Amino acid sequence: MPRDGLGFAGGALLLVVLLFGATLWVVGRVKQTMAINGFQALWADALLLGVLLVPLALLWPVLRGLGQARSARRALDQGDLIAARVASAEAHTWAWFALGYAAAWVIFLLLVLFFIANNVAVGRTFFQLELIASSFELVLRAFWVNVVIFFFAGLLSLVWGLIIAVAKLLPGRPAQPIRFLATFYTDAFLSLPSIIVIYLVGFGLPLTGIGFFRNMPLEALAVLALTLTYGAYMAEVYRAGLESIHPSQWAAARSLGLSYGQTLRFVIIPQAVRRIVPPLLNNFIGMQKDTALVNVVGVIDAFNQARIIASNEFNLSAVTTVAILFILITIPQTRLVDRLVERDRARMRQG
Template identity: 55%
Template structure:
């Protein structure tokens, strides 16, 4: 037994595997050094900002608060990491292997936490430097409070046009996209012409940028004097162009959802006597629609952003209105207002998409 035990130890098995102590102190020390460097950069940036911004007294006080917050936020996990690393070394010397590994794991976790916060602080410092560089030229160009106050009301009112275009187009896109998807999946030889037409349409409109479709429809239909269509307003030209463009994308989303429904569902419905159309309407489409809600919402988020493209045909939307203010004041703060309005409506929808995706994943795991 002793010879075998000695052989295993020599080969690295058994107790030799745990011979090396957990080395967490270098990582903890590196996190402390990174924190001190970040705090020094924060103090330097705060001093620079106090020289640039007006009102030195309040600015200096705000800078001191920022530096103190950085110290408290960044230094605490780094110091915890050092303490845990020392505790790990002590436990290892006392032959308490489990406690040593646990303390070393805690030290590494706290050290990486401190380093992560340091990285975030450096990104924020870069943003502050960018805004304050060149005597606050960037801040005055994009975030001038006076221009924002002057343009906010009219820009927000014009943003209603973007919302109207997006909402109406979404309704039309859903119907048109579903029709294209069903045509793309038309069964048998009788459906071959429909499949060919739908495939050609989808491929063509997905290949052409939306701004070109908007331009062609917004200016082409009035020039061609097409009956009824040529008399539409620019807003409805924009709705028509976006419907034709995004209908191709939504058709592919619907098709993917329909094809994801297990064939056994269709077979079971047909065995119960349901017709092909009834099976599609009552069995396949409800399941497919539930599965494609997240990608549909993603497409509609893109649609809302693309409503800003309608300015090329003269529609007075938020972007066009902001450009008027920008040209009058030689300042782009009004355009920043438009960006903020789009952020306000798109970020909540993006978070909704994330929640729906997570719910579908949980439902799939539960199944």
Template identity: 45%
Template sequence: MVLAAVIVLVPRMPRWDRVKKSFFDVEQMRDSLPRLIDAFWLDVKIFAWTTPAIFVLALLIALARNSRSPALFPVRAFAAVYTDVMRGVPVILWIYLVGFGVPGLGLERPYNSPLLWGSVALAMTYSGYVAEVFRAGIASVHESQRAAARSLGLSSWQTMRFVVLPQAVRRVVPPLLNDLVSLQKDVALVSLIGPIEILRQANIDKAKFANFTPFIVAALIFLAVTIPLTRLTDYLWHRQQRRTTGTRVAA
């Protein structure tokens, strides 16, 4: 209903032709699409190499925060401060600070690339978020599982590795995918410090042709990736609900 109203009514609005020309210029779309897809490839690459780094870092931080030995207090404290600081400061600020700041120290090529340090900034902030997801997963494994493992003589590390972590990770797959959807978009923030990825390319095209259509195309390209990823997240979440909650109450 609403959608139909929009489709019927919007083009009847005054100056619709201006809007159409500025945002939905078919010629412009045809012209920009190949360049934008090329530029999007860089987004994909940044995404591909930051994701594993984020998972490894986040897991280490989560394990540090879940350590129980009194002697490891400094490790726990560091992990807590790390997640607080990474999550408490806007992503864009980290990207400026690390992406501009570190190459500005006068490092040699290729270690002075904003692309590299922009990716590092992304990995740092996102590992803060993902660490909290892992931590929640680890905390959700019932204490009786640890008791069973320890009672068999497994060390606390073996208990974590064989019993707690495998269950924890399975439980947090949906929220992890959610963070990945979010990362997939935030990769575009790296454009602000130089690398020509899709958002930057769209901006260049916009400026060159004085037309906003390249932004629309960029948005559609993002949606083409994030929507399937979101649906996958939903599917996995529902599947898990079905498995863990048993009988459902009728609506």
């Protein structure tokens, strides 16, 4: 015996009505806060009105659900089980639809409350628009330092990582010490927090007084530190990639007379690289974020610049700008990784 779904749809209706009440209350609080701060604008009022309309819009799915539930009831009374089941399923879907959107709306309302709490303290601390606007150029210019550090450290660690990975995979007994060193290197740098490496390299190497390091700009030392750390990460990814190539490819190449090095270069590495592009890109993104750590040695990167502004102005909005900049450059890359992974999966399904 299918259920008509009347109760469920009715519950959804009740919830949407309550949600409207809650929205009304939140909008009232916002309006009140605006009044206290002497802020009045037509666009703000229009926006608030729009916010009020959202829970009303949710009435539409709820009413459709209720309609379906009613026809399910009717069909049940007439003994038409199939029609009742169809209508009831529709009623449930619509009610769930309303509930899903309602849940998201509740979270939105909570965020608004958080934002205006304590007389818009959150808003003032993190999102002071005038400060964001006035400091934007300064922060953006400092962000360029992050981009440069990231670019060079990324490039260098890709090469360095490959060297380490190949060293770890060298065959035979004579290469044993090399293998050992490479393994120790990756173990050490995988376990070291990158902030410590940056600190040691950035402060320590110039202190040694060795001419080469003493005259190095801080940015270059930061690049060096990040390359050392991420070279180890990259090496692990490369190694996994190289080892994932089936031994039969080695056998085929070696049996044709190709040397170990030729086999790596023409057969193994080209295949491995295709597989490891997604994890390598993930490491790239991780490194990108770690460029913010170079502030510990005094490089004026975006974060450091923003901190200076923050302590001068007693407000964190410039740091918010940095956060947004990082998000903006990272999201496209994350999507790219997703797409590459998806493409690989599709190809494997094919093959």
